[in-house]
Amino acid sequence: MPWRDAVIAALQVAGQVLQARKKLENWAFLTAANVVAIPAYLSAELDYTAILFAIYLVLGLVGWSGGPGDEATGAAAPAAEG
Numbered sequence: 001m002p003w004r005d006a007v008i009a010a011l012q013v014a015g016q017v018l019q020a021r022k023k024l025e026n027w028a029f030l031t032a033a034n035v036v037a038i039p040a041y042l043s044a045e046l047d048y049t050a051i052l053f054a055i056y057l058v059l060g061l062v063g064w065s066g067g068p069g070d071e072a073t074g075a076a077a078p079a080a081e082g
Helices: 002-020 026-043 047-065
Strands: none
Touching: 002 026, 026 047
């Protein structure tokens, strides 16, 4: 399992570096790390850690998709009227 852990760590570090540089490609690295981490932790019987990384995966996919207020496309969240 050391190679899988090294791949997970390398992908996470690459994603964090890209995130610090405000590059949108960071989501691809963080998502890939989570996709590798979930089965790795499940096979090691670390179920709660796998659940945590599944939550990270969902958050990463939401971030990658853009959602409301996506600065890259210039879209803004709708303003409340009143």
